[in-house]
Amino acid sequence: MLKKIFAVLLCLTLSISLCGCGYEYFNPELEASYTSDLAGTELNVYNWGEYISDGSDGCMDVNREFERITGIKVNYTTFESNETMYSQLDNGGVSYDIIIPSEYMIERLMSENMLEKIDISKLSNYKYVDTSYFNPDTTGLVEGYAIPYNVGMVGIIYNSALIDEPEHSWTALWDEKYRNMSLNFNNPRDGFMTAQMIKGYSVNSTNLAEWNDACELLKSGKDVLQSYVMDEIYGKLETGEAAIGPYYAGDYLVMQEVNPDLKFFYPEEGTNIFIDAICIPKCVKNYEAALLYINFLLEPEIALANAEYIGYASPHTAVINNPDYCYYQNEILYPKKEDMPKVEYYRNIPEEVRMHYENLWLDLKLY
C-alpha cells in the first residue's frame, strides 16, 4: 500500500520536473555561437534570491536555457545579503565562478584582491554595457572587474487613500501626522541613509560625529514610527496597516499592482542608488564558462527577461531602448533628466566606521 502511494507521488514529482518548456528565443546561428568544448563542465553561480528570471509564471528560465544551449551544468545558489555572500566567499569550502554583489561589496572585494579580471575582449555583447557606470567618484566600479546587472533607487511609498500627498522629503517619516503609520528600513545602512539625507551628510561619511548625529535623529523619530521593516513592508503597505515607508523603486511597482492607491516619490534631499554587478571571484574554477555565462546574461533577450522579472532598472542599453520592454520609459525606474533626484552610491567604508555605525544601530534598536 505504502509503496504504491510512494510510486504515485514519485511519478507526480518526476512528471512536474520533466515538463519544463523549451523556449525558442534564439536563432540557430546564435545558439551555435554558444557551443564550445565546455559541455559537461559545471558552473557555480551565486546571486541574490529572486534575482534571475526562473521560469515561474511562464517567464523564461534563464539558467535552464543556458544549460540547454551550452551543455554546461549551472549550480545556481542564492544569498540574501552582501555580507552573507562575503562570509561564504571568505570562509572557503565553496568555490564560485560568478557572483553578483552590490557596488560597495565589490569595492571591498577589489581592495582585498578577491576578484579576477574579466576578459571583456571575449564578450561579444559587451557593446550593450553602459560604461558610464565605471566611475571612481560615484560607483567605484572598475571596468574589467564588474559588469552592471541591475540598478535601483530608494524612494518613499505612501497610501493616497489614507493620507494626503506628503511633502517630498525624508522628514515625512518623522512627521507627527503619521504617528504609528510610518515605517523605516530595518538594516543599518539604509536606515542611517534616511537620517543622513535630512542632515545633508554623505552616506559614506568617515566622520563618526556625523553618524552619532544621524543616530540621534533616528532615535528622536523612533517614537512616531510604527516599526522597522524589510520585506514585511509589502504586506503592511498593501493592506493599509501602514501608510508610508521607504523602499526600492522596483518593489513599489509590484506593490502598486496589488494596491493601486499606493503612490511613490523620490525625496528632494536626495536618495541612495545601488548597482549590482556581475563579477568573477579569485576562487573561479571554470573561467571560460563564466565568460560564456556573462555574455549570455548580456544577450538582449535574456537581459530583457531578467529586467522584466526582477522589476528593477536595467543598465543594459538594448533593454532600455526596447519599446516592447514592459517598463519602457517608466518614469519611476527611469526618471527624466529633470526629475532625476540627487543620488549617492554606498561605498566601502573603513572597518572602524562600520563597527561604529553597527553599534549605533544596535543602540537605536534597543532605545
Add this chain to the structure above:
Amino acid sequence: MKTLSRIYIALILLFLYAPVAVMIVFSFNSGGSVWVFEGFSLDWYKGLATNSSMLTALQHTLIVAVLSAIISTVMGTAASVGILALRKKFTRRAVMSATNIPMMNADIVTGVSLMLLFVFVGSLFGLKESLGFFTVLAAHITFNLPYVILSVLPRLRATDMSLNEAALDLGCTPVKAFFKVILPSISTSIFTGAIMAFTLSLDDFVISYFTCGHYQTLPIVIYNMTKKTVSPDVYALSTIIFLAVFVLLILYNTLQSKADLRRGIRA
C-alpha cells in the same frame, strides 16, 4: 466544565492550524498579493511547475531527507543494540550522554562546528571545494542519529530478551535471531524514528545553511527570497508538502492500528 475544556482544545487546534490554513487559502489566490485574497485560481501551482530554482531546491531537500533518514535509522538501530549490550553501567551512561549532547546543543553551534570541521578536513586534502551534497548529508545524519536512538532504545529495552535466547536455543545464529525475532518486535519504533528523522531533516535550516555549499535546500532558498517578497509559489509548494506529509501520517496510523488489531487477535 466540559464545554470549557472543549473550547480550550478548539483554541489550541485553532492556533496550531490557522497559519497552515491561511497559507493553503492564499496558495489559491488569483492575485499577486500575499495579503489580499482576490479570487480562486491555480496560477501559483502552474507557476511552480515551471519554476526550476524551486523544484531543484525541493529535489535537494527530498534527496537529503530520504537518504539521511534511511542511513541514520540503520545506524541508530545498530547503535541502540550495541548500547543495550554494553555490560558496564557507567560506559552505557557515558555513551548515552554522548549521543544526547548533540540533541541539546544549539543548532547554530552544531552547524558552525560541522562547517569548520568539513572545511578543515577538506583543506587537509587540498580540496578547494569541500562543502556540498556529502557534507550536508553527513550533517543531517549527525543530528538525526540521537533522535533515532531515543526512539528505538526504550522499545528495545522493553523487549523480552528471553525471546532472543529462545531463538538461539532453537538453532538461530545471533544474526538470524536479530532479524527474525528482535527486529520485528521493534519495527514500530524504528519506523517512528525514521519518520522523525525525515521530518527533522526536511525542515532543518540552520545546520544546512552552514554546511550545504552549492547544494542549497528548500528552506535556504526560501530564506534568501526575503530581500524581495516571498512569492506565492512557496505557498503552493508548502501546501503540497503539507498535504503529502498529512496523507503519509494518516496512512501510517491506519496501517499501524490494523497491525495492532491483527497482533491483538493473534495474542
